[in-house]
Amino acid sequence: MKVIRGRKALVTGAASGIGRGIALALAREGADVFLWDVNEVGLASVVDEIRAIGVQADSALVDLTRPNEISAAVLGLLEHFGPIDILVNNAGVAYYGPTHSMTAAQWDWLMGINLLAPIQITRELLPTLLERPEAHVVNVCSISGLVAGGRFAAYHTSKFGLIGFTEALRAEYGRRGLGVTALCPGPVLTNLYRQCATGKEGKLVPHPPGWLCTTVDAISSRTIRAIHRNQRLPIIGLLAHLLWNAKWLAPAVLDLMNHFRRKKRRPSSVDTTTEVASSRRAA
DSSP, X not given: OOOOTTOEEEEESOXXXXXXXXXXXXXXXXXXXXXXXXXXXXXXXHXXXXXXXXSOEEEEXXXXXXXXXXXXXXXXXXXXXXXXXXXXXXXXXOEEXXXXXXXXXXXXXXXXXXXXXXXXXXXXXXXXXXXXXXXXXXXXXXXXXXXXXXXXXXXXXXXXXXXXXXXXXXXXXGGXXXXXXXXXXXOBOXXXXXTOEESSTTOOOOOOOGGXXXXXXXXXXXXXXXXXXXXXXXXXXHHHHHHXXXXXXXHHHHHHHHHHTOOOOOOOHHHHHHHHHHHHHHO
């Protein structure tokens, strides 16, 4: 997309963090911006910031775990805001903790917001996007969609899936002029860490030191560049580059690191009960 000025954009998860940063960056480029989030106060604040820049802004409260609400919001967007040129699927949540302790509801919640919602939003807006010259879809994925570690299995799964969806869209619709980007930043100190669900109440989520983290401003700037240049897979941040290069140059090293501190498996209560029952039967 050569020129962003005068275009219309939709940004999900725009009330704070990366979404807010991207929305403001698009506004500074001259785009009118529509914002989705569940944080009403945060949305109102960002709308005021964007309008102060001198472009149009509006918002809607949308719960991305509810497919019917997404469909209604898409119809409302097209009716009141008009066709959009730029879609930024940014909204995301995380869970930190042992995968075996996650409930089905927690899996459904995370996958719904991180993967199923972007797919639905893109699918429902795709006919409109294909009619717009040089339209662009940005899916905010993560280095976690390229390199996996422990205790974030659901988050990794959703982001790996989102990168796959992005690549498929690019392969299918690139020839029709649709730009598609899988944005892959490394860790950034936003509310994602502070609000991350965990396996234990009150448990803090560990995160890399600040000097290894990227910033919202860096991500926003790279998003604008990706839209202008139709970049496929921007990797953002020092740690993201280190992990991505390590995976391709020395994948066995990463695997070794994941196994280095592996603890000896302790028998669970189920195992103990089974062993006792087996001993009784044998007697």
